[in-house]
Amino acid sequence: MDPITSVTRGGKPWTPEFAVSLDGKKCIGCGRCYKVCTRDVLELIDRSEDDIDEDADDDSESISSVMALSNPDDCTGCGACSRVCPKACFTNKPMPLAA
Template structure:
């Protein structure tokens, strides 16, 4: 698999790592990833609106907000969100070059 790569201004090859998931069980809804993202990839939603986690009773009772991927396809792969996340909730991976 050939992955997307780029060249920095200094001429160094760089492979972007795109956000693929958020561990919403660990997310504290601090909004740091939202604030640092230049592409509006994230949105803050109420935990009550989550329909992805149904079996964890402790999580269902947790109050507050949680981060959600609004548009993962708009991610540019800078991984700034992971660097500011205090709980390490975000997963990233390189993406294959489209044929």
């Protein structure tokens, strides 16, 4: 299927890029993405000890929570989460309309 496409108010073509995954091992739990998402796509979850990268610096080991995609079907593809993420945790891509 072809990805969803639209036009901006100014008439320019636009293809939304939806959040399809989030790398929890990179996430520092800062909450910036959660604050900019208007669709309740994200949730803060407790990080298990298995998720902590032993080779990372000491700051990452103190992180007890990370973001997760809890409702990805509600994503509008605006990309705000990716733009504010300081660790580039998100993977976004064009998607077809869900059946």
